Amino acid sequence: xxxxxxxxxxxxxxxxxxxxxxxxxxxxxxxxxxxxxxxxxxxxxxxxxxxxxxxxxxxxxxxxxxxxxxxxxxxxxxxxxxxxxxxxxxxxxxxxxxxxxxxxxxxxxxxxxxxxxxxxxxxxxxxxxxxxxxxxxxxxxxxxxxxxxxxxxxxxxxxxxxxxxxxxxxx
Amino acid sequence: xxxxxxxxxxxxxxxxxxxxxxxxxxxxxxxxxxxxxxxxxxxxxxxxxxxxxxxxxxxxxxxxxxxxxxxxxxxxxxxxxxxxxxxxxxxxxxxxxxxxxxxxxxxxxxxxxxxxxxxxxxxxxxxxxxxxxxxxxxxxxxxxxxxxxxxxxxxxxxxxxxxxxxxxxxxxxxxxxxxxxxxxxxxxxxxxxxxxxxxxxxxxxxxxxxxxxxxxxxxxxxxxxxxxxxxxxxxxxxxxxxxxxxxxxxxxxxxxxxxxxxxxxxxxxxxxxxxxxxxxxxxxxxxxxxx
Numbered sequence: 221x222x223x224x225x226x227x228x229x230x231x232x233x234x235x236x237x238x239x240x241x242x243x244x245x246x247x248x249x250x251x252x253x254x255x256x257x258x259x260x261x262x263x264x265x266x267x268x269x270x271x272x273x274x275x276x277x278x279x280x281x282x283x284x285x286x287x288x289x290x291x292x293x294x295x296x297x298x299x300x301x302x303x304x305x306x307x308x309x310x311x312x313x314x315x316x317x318x319x320x321x322x323x324x325x326x327x328x329x330x331x332x333x334x335x336x337x338x339x340x341x342x343x344x345x346x347x348x349x350x351x352x353x354x355x356x357x358x359x360x361x362x363x364x365x366x367x368x369x370x371x372x373x374x375x376x377x378x379x380x381x382x383x384x385x386x387x388x389x390x391x
Numbered sequence: 392x393x394x395x396x397x398x399x400x401x402x403x404x405x406x407x408x409x410x411x412x413x414x415x416x417x418x419x420x421x422x423x424x425x426x427x428x429x430x431x432x433x434x435x436x437x438x439x440x441x442x443x444x445x446x447x448x449x450x451x452x453x454x455x456x457x458x459x460x461x462x463x464x465x466x467x468x469x470x471x472x473x474x475x476x477x478x479x480x481x482x483x484x485x486x487x488x489x490x491x492x493x494x495x496x497x498x499x500x501x502x503x504x505x506x507x508x509x510x511x512x513x514x515x516x517x518x519x520x521x522x523x524x525x526x527x528x529x530x531x532x533x534x535x536x537x538x539x540x541x542x543x544x545x546x547x548x549x550x551x552x553x554x555x556x557x558x559x560x561x562x563x564x565x566x567x568x569x570x571x572x573x574x575x576x577x578x579x580x581x582x583x584x585x586x587x588x589x590x591x592x593x594x595x596x597x598x599x600x601x602x603x604x605x606x607x608x609x610x611x612x613x614x615x616x617x618x619x620x621x622x623x624x625x626x627x628x629x630x631x632x633x634x635x636x637x638x639x640x641x642x643x644x645x646x647x648x649x650x651x652x653x654x655x656x657x658x659x660x661x662x663x664x665x666x667x668x669x670x671x672x673x674x675x676x677x678x679x680x681x682x
Contacts, residue, residue, distance in 0.1 A: 249399035362494025
């Protein structure tokens with residue numbers, strides 16, 4: 221304990237646009253986006269698993285594209301539109317097609333990996349509205365389910381595509 | 392785990408970025424996509440005091456296709472290059488390989504230049520840069536230079552970039568007419584680091600083999616190129632038995648064993664994959680589709 225240069229860590233005022241709302245908090249530069257969402261903004265829907273990009277639990281949408289929030293710093297997310305699992309439902313009354321499909325097909329067991337699956341699948345279906353079963357499997361290949369409940373998650377992907385079409389037809 | 396503290400720099404130009412790098416010396420690290428860097432920081436395998444975040448530097452996010460190269464800036468994400476039809480037409484190997492780079496969520500953020508600057512022998516794009524005889528463009532406070540792929544990779548995770556220098560982009564070479572390319576790898580889960588991977592280019596002239604080259608992922612210390620031209624040139628492509636190339640690939644590679652696979656298994660895979668990609672590349676060249 222000789223030369224304890226108790227340097228105060230650089231603190232940044234970080235403003236993020238999350239689920240359509242601008243939110244500001246002060247955090248160090250090293251704050252991961254996942255931790256900023258959870259601790260600083262209290263949006264605990266985003267889950268943190270491996271923290272090195274393998275498990276996909278922390279996946280959020282950045283400008284509509286799925287990305288690992290544990291592999292981004294909050295400060296670098298400032299210029300972008302972030303969507304977390306809290307922002308997927310169209311309103312308080314209705315779940316999103318992917319959320320609805322997960323309830324119908326029992327696509328979640330413990331629920332830990334679910335937010336990452338929901339965001340990943342939501343983005344995927346926007347680009348590929350009619351996936352085959354093989355494509356559904358590939359779409360979720362970057363996310364790990366620790367209950368290994370993949371069969372029902374694959375079913376949920378396919379069902380979510382159906383629900384999307386049903387809602388479009390009904391609208 | 393969490394990264395240790397650092398000072399975040401957000402330069403707006405390459406000149407500003409290299410000025411910061413010159414000032415902070417070995418304590419500085421460039422952050423672009425961060426998909427390799429941030430895991431290393433999270434696990435505290437590295438703890439730079441300064442991160443030079445180049446995400447706001449203008450002009451680094453472009454793809455240019457020229458007569459002899461596909462040039463990309465340091466902020467071109469894997470996903471952008473993968474979807475770029477002009478780049479695909481100019482060099483189909485880019486898309487063939489990029490499909491194997493991690494998972495879509497990582498390709499959306501990670502940059503191709505960054506993965507090359509990272510110089511991981513388990514990365515797909517270093518092997519592609521080597522096979523296309525490409526170049527890395529680098530800048531420092533002292534000026535700019537371009538480095539041939541053959542000189543760029545010094546060892547696992549070690550490039551010839553010096554302190555204060557950043558990669559501003561890369562140029563992938565294009566293959567001559569009559570070339571077919573292919574890429575294949577084997578991983579425990581699609582998108583994970585490959586146990587072994589092979590990129591290949593076969594060039595034909597009137598159905599006769601004129602050039603055969605391959606480069607490897609995860610089984611050589613640096614992405615060097617195995618030139619098989621001497622062994623196969625001059626033969627009618629229909630008569631070539633690419634199984635013979637497997638032995639040469641097995642002799643060439645020098646894999647390490649780890650918890651996922653033994654060195655022998657990786658060597659075997661390298662051979663099998665070499666036969667597979669050469670067969671595919673030759674068939675593509677023969678069809679003249681070059682995709």
